[in-house]
Amino acid sequence: MGVADxxxxxxxSEVVMPHLDDAYSLARWLAGNxxxxxxxxxxxxxxxxxxxxxxxxxxxxxxLLAIVRNVALTLLARNRRTPVVATDDLAELxxxxxxxxxxSPEAALIAKADAAVxxxxxxxxxxxxxxxLVLRDMxxxxxxxxxxxxxxxxxxxxxxxxxxxxxxxxxxGKEIQ
Amino acid sequence: MTFPSDPPREDADRALLLNxxxxxxxxxxxxxxxxxxxxxxxxxxxxxxxxxxxKGAVERHATRYTxxxxxxxxxHRQFAQPAAPRLPWRAMAASIAISAMVASAxxxxxxxxxxxRAPQTDMQDVLGSIVAGHQRSLLAERPxxxxxSDRHTVKPWLSNKIATxxxxxxxxxxxxxxxxxxxxxxAGRPVPTLVYRHREHLISLTAVPVRAPxxxxxxxxxxxxxxxxxxxxxxxxxxxxxxxxxxxELTDFSQRYREATL
Numbered sequence: 017m018g019v020a021d022x023x024x025x026x027x028x029s030e031v032v033m034p035h036l037d038d039a040y041s042l043a044r045w046l047a048g049n050x051x052x053x054x055x056x057x058x059x060x061x062x063x064x065x066x067x068x069x070x071x072x073x074x075x076x077x078x079x080l081l082a083i084v085r086n087v088a089l090t091l092l093a094r095n096r097r098t099p100v101v102a103t104d105d106l107a108e109l110x111x112x113x114x115x116x117x118x119x120s121p122e123a124a125l126i127a128k129a130d131a132a133v134x135x136x137x138x139x140x141x142x143x144x145x146x147x148x149l150v151l152r153d154m155x156x157x158x159x160x161x162x163x164x165x166x167x168x169x170x171x172x173x174x175x176x177x178x179x180x181x182x183x184x185x186x187x188x189g190k191e192i193q
Numbered sequence: 194m195t196f197p198s199d200p201p202r203e204d205a206d207r208a209l210l211l212n213x214x215x216x217x218x219x220x221x222x223x224x225x226x227x228x229x230x231x232x233x234x235x236x237x238x239x240x241x242x243x244x245x246x247x248k249g250a251v252e253r254h255a256t257r258y259t260x261x262x263x264x265x266x267x268x269h270r271q272f273a274q275p276a277a278p279r280l281p282w283r284a285m286a287a288s289i290a291i292s293a294m295v296a297s298a299x300x301x302x303x304x305x306x307x308x309x310r311a312p313q314t315d316m317q318d319v320l321g322s323i324v325a326g327h328q329r330s331l332l333a334e335r336p337x338x339x340x341x342s343d344r345h346t347v348k349p350w351l352s353n354k355i356a357t358x359x360x361x362x363x364x365x366x367x368x369x370x371x372x373x374x375x376x377x378x379x380a381g382r383p384v385p386t387l388v389y390r391h392r393e394h395l396i397s398l399t400a401v402p403v404r405a406p407x408x409x410x411x412x413x414x415x416x417x418x419x420x421x422x423x424x425x426x427x428x429x430x431x432x433x434x435x436x437x438x439x440x441x442e443l444t445d446f447s448q449r450y451r452e453a454t455l
Contacts, residue, residue: 029273036268040260054264058338062354065272123242131254138255152216153251159218174209181212181247188247 027068031076032061038077038155039084045150046088048139056091060084081155082165085147092143120182121189129188137187145180152177207237215244263333270378319379319401320433324417326377326386327397327435336395337373337388347374351385358385359400359430362453369396369446389446394438396446400430414440423447427454 036057043056060083064071071079129137138146144166151162159177163170207230213219214227231237260268330336339350344361351358351374363371372388377399386399403426414423423434423443434447 025273033269033273036265037259040264041258044258050261053258054261057260057264058268061268061272120240120243123239123246126243126246127250129247129250129254131256134250134255138251153248154255154257159213159216171209174213175205177216178205178208178212181244182208184251185243185247188250 024065024068027071028061028065031068031071032064032080035077035080036061039080041154042081042084042147042150043088045138045154046085046092046143046147052091052095056084056088060087063087075161077155078157078161078165081151081157085165089143120185121193125192126185126188128192133188133191134184137184137191140187141180141183145176145183148173148176149180149184208240211237211240211244215241215248261334263329266329267338271376271383274378274381320415320417320422322379323377323397323399323433324420324422324435326375326379326399327395327420328418330375330388330397331395335373336375336397338375340373342371342373344371347371347387350374351376355383355385357400357402359387359398359432360428360454361387362450364389364446364449364453367449368392369449391436391438391442391446394436394442396434396436396438396443398450399433399435401433402429403431414443425451427451 039057039060040053043060044050044053047053047056060080063083064080067083138149141149147166148162151157151165152159157165159170159173162168162173166173168176210219210223210227211231214224219227231241338354339347341347341350342363342365344363348358348361351361354376358374361371361374365371369389369391372390372395374388375386376383377386377397378384379399379401384399384401386397389396389398412424414421416422417435420435420437421440421443423440425432425447432447432450434443434450436443436446438446
């Protein structure tokens with residue numbers, strides 16, 4: 017037991033520990049509160065620790081964030097505290113034309129958004145858009161990494177990201193004007 | 194990633210390309226082509242300004258959450274910190290039991306024969322980490338990892354996390370309310386701890402698994418780092434109750450717990 021366990025601990029230190037802030041940030045934005053975010057990271061670490069022998073190469077951060085996302089979505093689905101959108105329903109949320117035809121606020125106005133306005137607007141995004149935006153603009157992942165984590169085609173990542181930003185601009189416009 | 198060689202006509206497609214362009218996701222050739230179309234299109238320029246303003250605002254102002262330090266420490270202890278190498282775990286658990294008894298009077302010979310005697314320093318380490326777990330829990334936002342007065346919640350949670358849990362009993366009607374449970378690290382290993390409240394005092398009851406089931410043997414309360422520790426052996430565990438209560442109250446608690454778990 018000792019040797020295998022020590023080896024898992026060493027791997028965990030190298031692969032997982034450097035990315036705990038990223039993990040928490042994603043969990044926090046998905047869960048919407050610190051309590052659930054801690055539980056999500058705890059559970060994700062337990063799963064990562066158990067599966068660490070199967071982690072073979074490269075991107076520890078993307079690997080951990082994929083686990084965090086799974087744990088978070090499972091928890092959200094169970095709690096139903098935050099509305100969850102199943103991937104199958106997304107077509108309804110990605111309308112062909114967009115109601116974003118309404119004029120977006122001016123760039124100067126968007127630039128005035130402060131933390132309170134931004135946090136509120138991001139928190140209000142439907143989950144698929146929020147997770148894509150957070151993975152890109154908070155965690156700084158590439159489209160390809162986001163596609164792998166969310167099990168979506170790159171094209172879907174692109175459209176969700178564009179849509180998320182469009183929704184943010186509209187929300188900021190409403191909030192500030 | 195491939196893009197249509199023709200300039201995209203659809204507004205939606207152009208919005209995607211604009212985002213990808215600003216995110217640095219287009220390769221050099223695609224970027225160059227797209228910059229040309231931006232120059233030729235005032236609407237696209239305005240959209241670019243808006244997106245840049247948004248990206249800038251998010252980067253500067255949106256909250257960056259970082260893992261609370263106490264959770265970071267806990268995860269490090271639980272999954273990253275190398276195990277204490279001195280003794281195999283089973284032997285360690287046995288030595289805890291032995292040392293606990295050595296610390297009390299009269300049973301020295303009977304207990305040390307055949308099993309070997311663990312160095313006294315190991316016992317001090319064990320007591321030290323158990324008391325440190327109690328201290329940390331008092332400083333943390335919550336003294337428990339799972340907060341519940343329902344024993345049917347606490348025990349499965351512990352069993353699920355570390356595959357072992359002492360009997361969980363509700364002693365609320367006797368003045369000791371179950372607060373929840375947490376996982377402490379003792380000698381480099383995760384062990385279950387139950388938390389009870391008695392008036393304003395918290396009691397951490399840490400249960401260290403032992404090799405073979407034991408008959409109940411109680412020890413005298415001792416003082417470690419300003420806290421009182423009462424240890425006893427029962428069943429599959431060596432128990433350590435830590436609190437700042439009076440010794441008599443701690444003894445009372447241990448008796449009630451043992452009676453309830455018989």
